[in-house]
Amino acid sequence: MNQEFQKLDHNSVIPLYYQLKEIILEKIESGEWGEGQLIASENDLQRTYRVSRVTVRRTMELLANEGFLEKKRGKGTFVKKPIIEENLPVLKSFTEEMKGRDASKRVITAAYVKPPPKVNEILGLFPDEQVFYLKRLMIVDQTPLGILNSYIPGRYKLSLDEDYSKSLYQILEENGVRLREGDQIIEASMSTKEEITLLGLKTSFPTLVIKRIAYSSEGDPVEYVKGVYHADRYRCHLKLIRY
Numbered sequence: 180m181n182q183e184f185q186k187l188d189h190n191s192v193i194p195l196y197y198q199l200k201e202i203i204l205e206k207i208e209s210g211e212w213g214e215g216q217l218i219a220s221e222n223d224l225q226r227t228y229r230v231s232r233v234t235v236r237r238t239m240e241l242l243a244n245e246g247f248l249e250k251k252r253g254k255g256t257f258v259k260k261p262i263i264e265e266n267l268p269v270l271k272s273f274t275e276e277m278k279g280r281d282a283s284k285r286v287i288t289a290a291y292v293k294p295p296p297k298v299n300e301i302l303g304l305f306p307d308e309q310v311f312y313l314k315r316l317m318i319v320d321q322t323p324l325g326i327l328n329s330y331i332p333g334r335y336k337l338s339l340d341e342d343y344s345k346s347l348y349q350i351l352e353e354n355g356v357r358l359r360e361g362d363q364i365i366e367a368s369m370s371t372k373e374e375i376t377l378l379g380l381k382t383s384f385p386t387l388v389i390k391r392i393a394y395s396s397e398g399d400p401v402e403y404v405k406g407v408y409h410a411d412r413y414r415c416h417l418k419l420i421r422y
Contacts, residue, residue: 187228195230196237202228203238207247207258214320216258218248246411259411284327284344287377288314291333298330301392302400309333313343316377317406323378325408331401347402348393356395363391367410374407385410 187198206212219227224235239256242248249259294302294310302310313329329347331337341350348358366388375383389406 187230189229195228196234196241199224199228199230199234199238200241203242204247212258214258217255218258220255282317282319285316285318286313286343287316287326288312289339289341289343291339294330298403301403302330302332304332311335311337313347315343317408319412322412323409324412325406326374326377327404327406329402329404335401351401356401358393358401359396359398361391361393363389365389368407370407378409387413 186202187195189195191198203212203218206218212218221232221235221239224230224238225232239248239250243250243256243259247259248256250256290312291309292312294304294312298304298310299308304310310333311329311331313327313331315327315329316323317325317327331351335351335354335356337350337354343350351358368386368388370378370380370384370386374386375381387408387410389404389408391402391404391406392400393402393404395401
């Protein structure tokens with residue numbers, strides 16, 4: 180008897196679609212079905228596990244909704260790139276958040292500039308004060324994930340010679356600026372032409388936009404950052420307590 184079929188207990192109180200889902204997840208997590216790989220067809224899954232088409236389709240729908248599979252019309256169902264999850268409400272830099280992953284940043288712009296009026300207001304800048312503007316492309320698993328636009332008051336005098344592919348928060352702390360907390364807003368949007376180009380895509384796509392103000396231990400705004408992420412690959416997780 181097929182060993183895979185033995186894993187599916189048709190007499191169990193656990194629904195068949197859930198059992199099949201766990202088997203497929205095991206194949207993905209073990210690497211048997213790798214990222215971007217075409218998985219078995221619905222017909223093959225029906226025959227192998229002796230389940231109905233309805234059961235298979237429900238399983239596929241659940242795994243697609245959870246970001247593990249992607250169905251391409253006329254081609255089949257593929258293992259999707261893993262979703263990157265940010266655990267809120269801890270204030271972390273991208274480097275700290277991606278620790279343990281194959282992640283890096285490519286600096287696009289690092290310069291002192293006149294800030295937009297909105298940024299001037301958010302950071303409480305002096306009338307003629309410049310900001311250090313840092314624009315970076317975030318790359319995870321060798322694929323662009325998002326874009327970070329950071330604005331830091333010029334009074335902190337960050338060096339243009341610094342390696343800003345490293346953690347920005349670590350660089351700030353090395354310069355004597357201790358960060359304490361942040362205010363963050365998460366919005367849904369659609370990509371701009373520039374974002375489509377930078378993320379190496381061909382068409383418009385949904386984005387997750389994160390706007391954050393980071394404050395020092397003295398309560399001063401140190402950074403305003405706007406992060407634009409590919410919504411299919413990034414999500415935020417926030418634990419809520421009622422009492």
